[in-house]
Amino acid sequence: EPEVTQTPSHQVTQMGQEVILRCVPISNHLYFYWYRQILGQKVEFLVSFYNNEISEKSEIFDDQFSVERPDGSNFTLKIRSTKLEDSAMYFCASKNLKNNQETQYFGPGTRLLVL
Amino acid sequence: GNSVTQMEGPVTLSEEAFLTINCTYTATGYPSLFWYVQYPGEGLQLLLKATKADDKGSNKGFEATYRKETTSFHLEKGSVQVSDSAVYFCALSDPIHSGGSNYKLTFGKGTLLTVNP
Numbered sequence: 001e002p003e004v005t006q007t008p009s010h011q012v013t014q015m016g017q018e019v020i021l022r023c024v025p026i027s028n029h030l031y032f033y034w035y036r037q038i039l040g041q042k043v044e045f046l047v048s049f050y051n052n053e054i055s056e057k058s059e060i061f062d063d064q065f066s067v068e069r070p071d072g073s074n075f076t077l078k079i080r081s082t083k084l085e086d087s088a089m090y091f092c093a094s095k096n097l098k099n100n101q102e103t104q105y106f107g108p109g110t111r112l113l114v115l
Numbered sequence: 116g117n118s119v120t121q122m123e124g125p126v127t128l129s130e131e132a133f134l135t136i137n138c139t140y141t142a143t144g145y146p147s148l149f150w151y152v153q154y155p156g157e158g159l160q161l162l163l164k165a166t167k168a169d170d171k172g173s174n175k176g177f178e179a180t181y182r183k184e185t186t187s188f189h190l191e192k193g194s195v196q197v198s199d200s201a202v203y204f205c206a207l208s209d210p211i212h213s214g215g216s217n218y219k220l221t222f223g224k225g226t227l228l229t230v231n232p
Binding site for chain 2: 033
């Protein structure tokens with residue numbers, strides 16, 4: 001069964017450093033998402049990406065964040081200058097085009113720790 | 116805005132016990148409702164969903180009914196197993212109007228379930 005994959009599974013970085021989190025969505029999916037979960041808190045929506053542009057972003061997704069689909073398979077989340085409060089589990093998800101009832105499929109997550 | 120409130124737990128049960136995890140929501144319009152499960156060390160997996168009022172989603176012995184009158188989507192299972200130990204997330208779909216058939220998920224905080232043999 002096709003699945004969403006994410007790398008790395010864990011990332012430790014120093015405050016102020018740039019990080020890139022990588023995702024490979026399911027191959028025939030066209031909608032892509034990033035969510036994050038700070039330890040002990042809710043899973044929160046960050047951004048939706050479709051047709052090579054951002055469809056919607058949350059207030060969390062400020063100028064320090066960017067997303068890219070650099071080729072036909074990868075979908076990346078970049079944090080330009082990490083802050084302590086960016087420490088969280090980051091989930092990538094993807095969805096088929098068909099209709100708005102289609103399921104979002106999630107990857108296993110990348111645990112980011114900013115020191 | 117839309118929101119989801121679910122029983123926080125943790126919930127600890129013995130094998131074969133009955134499980135209920137409460138979930139209520141606040142939403143404008145008619146969202147779809149979901150339960151996702153996260154097994155230890157894994158990502159979020161869809162457990163079941165319901166797309167309109169009075170729909171019942173079911174999977175692996177779990178059930179939840181979309182109750183518009185009480186704005187609830189409680190998760191139930193008649194007889195839990197040790198392998199059901201996981202974190203359970205209730206979520207609703209929030210349309211993204213600029214994106215065609217697109218939506219974002221609004222999640223509850225998650226409920227940790229531990230089932231002991």
